[in-house]
Amino acid sequence: MVRESPKQKILFVDDEPHFLSSIARMLHGYKAKWDLDYATNVDEAYTMVLNKNYDAIVSDITMPRKSGFDFLRMLQQTEKTSYVPVIILTGNAEAALKREALSLGAADLLNKPIMREDLVARLQSILRLKHFQDQLAEFNEQLADKVKERTRELELSRQDLMWRLAKAAEYRDEETGGHITRVAVYCLNLAIQLGLDSETVERIFLASPLHDVGKIGISDVILLKPGKLTPEERKIMETHTEIGAAILTEAPQGMHYLLDEQDDLIQTFANEPLKQTAANIAISHHEKWDGSGYPKGLRGEAIPLEGQIAAVADVYDALRSTRPYKPSFDVDKVMGIMRSERGKHFSPQILDAFEKVQPEFEEIRLKHLSEEPLAK
Ligand SMILES: [Fe+2]
Ligand SMILES: [Fe+2]
Known part of the structure; x- marks a missing residue:
């Protein structure tokens, strides 16, 4: 006063x-x-x-x-x-x-x-x-002002660390510079188009860069293999979904030393909504609407919504980008492929939302295409 x-x-x-x-x-x-x-x-x-x-x-x-x-x-x-x-x-x-x-x-x-x-x-x-x-x-x-300020700082610091973890995983993957940024912004646009509430939209945006964090656990021989993977190698590669979810949700045992055996608190850290969303995306971004995906072969709405969204964003970006195993495809070809997967790979509802925001994806792509490749 x-x-x-x-x-x-x-x-x-x-x-x-x-x-x-x-x-x-x-x-x-x-x-x-x-x-x-x-x-x-x-x-x-x-x-x-x-x-x-x-x-x-x-x-x-x-x-x-x-x-x-x-x-x-x-x-x-x-x-x-x-x-x-x-x-x-x-x-x-x-x-x-x-x-x-x-x-x-x-x-x-x-x-x-x-x-x-x-x-x-x-x-x-x-x-x-x-x-x-x-x-x-x-x-x-x-x-009260101090608490508000500190809470905001903590929140930002947590988000920053999540992003750095995603960057760490991407660091090992060649020729994907800018991929996680584009996937995150595509997911953001899809989530908004789907009419999700602002908290969920923000969570999906912040969690989606971690979809491939489990690749940290895949050996270079497989991850960087220029040719086609053998069926055994493919099986190992597919485990990046489960490794990612484990990294994001397993209780951090080492925290016991810092927190004096406060199991409840440690479990709360592991179950935070943002980490849970990131784990859902990591484990389900290769599931397919018709049940032919991996690792669980989930079908339809059994696939977490954030995973369904990330699948569309991830595949679109992969198709539009140059990868060790393929050149980048033009928009018409990519749209043809995406539409042919409606109800097969992709949820029809999310593909419909994608059709509406796809022109914006191209703008986003141009903006994040020139992003510096990761230093090696
Ligand atoms: Fe993946
Ligand atoms: Fe990806």
């Missing part, structure tokens, strides 16, 4: 102008310390409270139209005004009224007629309280 002046601000509310004048006289000596305002009815006082950050209010109970109780109720209605401490002026023997004032949120009570020393003592004590309350509110606000 921004302070308007270093002086603490107090509002006095009483329908008797004489009473207010006597208060002004009583507190004349405190002018340097306190900023004093006066109102003769509740509506006027309420408007003043809305427009100025008072540190304390002193209010009478019995006033024409709206009473001090009405005023307390009005102040409780909004968060800003509910924090201003109110001293209620009561007559000596009105125990029921005092109880009601306290139950409506009054911070303190003061009997009329008022003694100057009593008034000053009560004001000093609730102003001190208000000062600490303000400091605490300010501290909490700063703390």
